[in-house]
Amino acid sequence: MSAPVRGRSTRVRPANRRPKSAEYRARRRVILRRRLVALLTVLSVVGVVYCVFFTPLLGVHQVDVRGNAALTEDEVRAVAAIETGSPLVRLDLQEIHDRVAGIPRVAAVEVERQLPGTVRLLITERTPVGSVKLPDGYHLVDATGKDYAILPAAAPGVPELGLTLPSSSDPATRAVVGVVNDLPEQLRPDVLAVAATTGADVKLTLSGNRVVKWGSAEDTKRKAAVLLVLLSRKGTTYDVSSPDLATVS
Incomplete structure (x- = not known):
């Protein structure tokens, strides 16, 4: 009777199972591929950011x-x-x-x-509402009372503003600009000049050597409505400073 052979093993590997080394290499390739895609994505983003923020x-x-x-x-x-x-x-x-x-x-x-x-x-x-004649030229004044430009001649289409020194902080400037801003369109073509020395003594010069005593800039729309009615009467001086007691002389 023969003795059994020692030190020898007969292990049968399943036919459908790949070696572990093959599985490892496959997983390794997948991981490397994913890492490469991620790296290329990061590099692309960095490149785009650099081009947008730091190049022409x-x-x-x-x-x-x-x-x-x-x-x-x-x-x-x-x-x-x-x-x-x-x-x-x-x-x-x-x-x-x-x-x-x-x-x-x-x-x-x-x-x-x-x-x-x-x-x-x-x-x-800025759009001028008038111009102020000063030694260095005609100063354009806008609807806020800002003196913003100087012309060698009077600005066409806007009245001359009789002011000592136009300034948005000056009561006379604010009063004059306030009146001009609120004048109705049918009255504007006749207005040649608007002047004031304080905030309460605005005066308009109209075509035909007519003068309008306006007073303050308050109730401008009411004063304008009264003036349009008064202008149908002959006169040289129209006083609408108190619109309820307006006069013509």
Whole structure:
């Protein structure tokens, strides 16, 4: 009888099972592939961010000025001081707004980014309600009482304002501007000049050498309505400072 053989093992591997080393390599390839995709994604995001924020790729190539009339586009661009090639997304729009809004003729401004490389400046210029004759020329005054520009000749289409020194903080200026702002359209063509030395002695000079004593800027619409009726009567002086006791002489 033969003795059993020691030290030998007969283990049968299932036919449908791959070696562990093959499974490990397969899992390793999947992991490496995922890591590579993640790395490429991160690098792509970093590249896009770098191009957008730190290169001229999406930089400023054009400053588009709209709404200007008396101001030239170059004047506005010079004050806006937007450097060509500056990354569009890094622009300080409020700072640009404040610089352009500081131009005396500018009443309002909007600053917009427009991809891929345009900054648009939408300008609203001040509109004169009158001009004040001073030694250095005719000062334009807007509806807020701001003295914002000087012309060598009187501005056409607006009355001359008889003021010593126009200022939005001056009672006489506020009274004169307040009256002019509230005048009805049918009366405006006849108004040649509006003057005051205080806030309560506004006087209008009309065509045909007619004078209107207006008083303060209060009840301007009522005074205007009364004046339109009085103008149907002949006279040189019309007093509507007290509209309930208006007179013609």
